[in-house]
Amino acid sequence: MRTLFSSEHEQFREQVRRFCEREIKPHYRDWEKAGHSPREFWRKAGEHGMLCTTIPTEYGGPGGDFLHACVVTEEMVRVGANLGIPVHSDMVSPYLLHYGSEALKQKFLPRLCAGEIIGSIGMTEPGTGSDLKNIRTHAVRDGDDYVINGQKVWITNGFNCGVVLVACKTDPAAGAKGVSLIAVEEGTPGFSRSQPMDKIGLKAQDTAELFFDNVRVPASNLLGEEGRGFVYLMQQLAQERLVIAMRSTATLEHQLEQTIRYTTDRKVFGNPIIGFQNSKFKLAEAKAYITMLRSYVDQLAAQHVATPGGITSEQAAMAKLVSTEIMNRYLDEFLQLHGGYGYSAEYEIGRAWVDARVSRIAGGASEVLKDIISRNL
Ligand SMILES: Cc1cc2nc3c(=O)[nH]c(=O)nc-3n(C[C@H](O)[C@H](O)[C@H](O)COP(=O)(O)OP(=O)(O)OC[C@H]3O[C@@H](n4cnc5c(N)ncnc54)[C@H](O)[C@@H]3O)c2cc1C
Incomplete structure (x- = not known):
């Protein structure tokens, strides 16, 4: 049981879930072929309060907190979508909010929140x-x-x-x-x-x-x-890495659920795939790791909401390192349990597997994260 979200966050989740089912899921394959999502989609997302969730209402934002951003990230995972919303909402708009002049905030934030610009x-x-x-x-x-x-x-x-x-x-x-x-x-x-x-x-x-x-x-x-740009980039990195950890953890949870369903339904040699000891052990091992990971990532999210900027670069590096490494390891195992269907672009697991690979590189390569963690040994 997660205790992170209030009932208000859960209500927001319901709205976001409906939006993702209606406005993302049916169109996503077309957007994959085009290589981008249409600008019209961003305007709809803005209208539904899905963009720049932490930006205050005075700048046209929904005035939420970091947990609203987590809800959006988690619900995108549920429909297998990987769009540039976290960059737009959780990176670009916070830079403008924290470091932009009043004129820059007034100029860009309302349009970013409305999805008029990306x-x-x-x-x-x-x-x-x-x-x-x-x-x-x-x-x-x-x-x-x-x-x-x-x-x-x-x-x-x-x-x-x-x-x-x-x-x-x-x-x-x-x-x-x-x-x-x-x-x-x-x-x-x-x-x-x-x-x-x-x-x-x-x-x-x-x-x-x-x-x-x-x-x-x-x-x-x-x-x-x-001359302060590098400092600003470093100050914001912890939140950016926490968002990646949130997404990775949600992806693992969602794909574990999908794999349990698939291996229960599909029979091989007369038995459901989940009946093999190898399958059960792989899934049990994944569940244990994911449960531990969820606990740490939620703890950091709570800490980040209680004291914005309060999580250390080391904590954020550990969360991103472990979540992305574990995600890549277990998505590969989940794909294996899907057999040939795992290799089909029609099944979510194949797309999740290939999409996950970049998480060990972008936003700080795993080696760079280990370097950060090693400074405090
Ligand atoms: C899909 C995608 C989206 C991206 N989005 C953005 C974006 O919006 N904005 C943006 O600015 N960038 C973006 N990036 C770039 C991303 O942040 C960089 O790819 C990443 O920082 C690594 O830089 P690089 O590719 O130049 O690899 P390099 O810096 O050349 O590193 C290559 C490899 O060297 C090793 N390495 C590097 N440093 C160390 C070290 N200190 N110790 C040991 N080994 C090390 C690691 O294995 C690393 O993967 C994106 C990348 C991708 C693929």
Whole structure:
């Protein structure tokens, strides 16, 4: 029994569940073929209060807490959907809320909450991902403007984004202290993007390359202070990693349930697959790990709600590391128990298995997380 959510969160869950069943599930395969979800879907999600759940009402948000964001994540898992909503709602909008000027908040947050525009964050470049302080995209101050040049890759929501928060070097000689975050709007001359990238999984999640060729934006598009971008990225990482841990845990729970159902229904050599000792032991082992994981992740979520920013980078790294490693291990076992049907794109398990693989890389590769944890040994 989970004690994390109030009855109000559970009511919200019912609404989100109905929305996902109606507006995502029937269309998802088409979006996978297109490589992205349509902008109209985002507007509907905004109308139903599913976007930017933690943004206060004064900026057009639903004024919820982190647990509302967890509800949205969990309900997306239930319909097997992997869209860029967590990046839009739990990364981009909190950066604007916490570090944006009042003018930037007023300009972007109401439209992000309504789904009128989609948000991205551009950190990774062709030459650097894990080692962010070595980015080469740079912004040079010219009067009241910044002029940005460079390239980003693997940017979630990049193909459809209305605003991207770009990590740029404003002082190339200063290492991490020379990184700043600058908002760039769709349509700004010199800003262009690729078609959705051809990935092995997360097919409906739009991911694109972004190009900045003498992109001129007002200096007021800077988030917070110049040279503090790296600090801001690090401050927000704990929440971002907790969201990934929440999603991974929910995926494991959902796919365990599906696999129990499948192995109970399907007979092999005259017996249900679940009747083999090997199947029971695999499922029992998975259940034990998932139950332990759920307890830790919910504890961190409660801690994060009680004291926003209160979870440490080590706790978040442990939650992401263990949840994503366990997810990849057991989704592979679950797929095995589905036999050939596990390899069909028609069955959720196959898609969940391939979608899960990136979780050990993006948002901090497992090796980077171990490095963080090892600092406190
Ligand atoms: C589907 C998808 C969506 C993404 N969305 C975004 C987004 O919205 N915005 C964005 O900015 N980026 C995004 N990324 C990029 C992602 O964050 C990077 O891929 C990730 O940070 C790793 O960087 P890299 O790919 O350059 O790998 P590298 O940094 O080149 O690392 C490669 C490998 O080297 C090893 N390694 C790295 N560092 C260490 C270390 N310290 N110790 C030991 N081994 C190490 C790890 O095995 C790692 O996987 C996305 C990526 C994907 C695939």
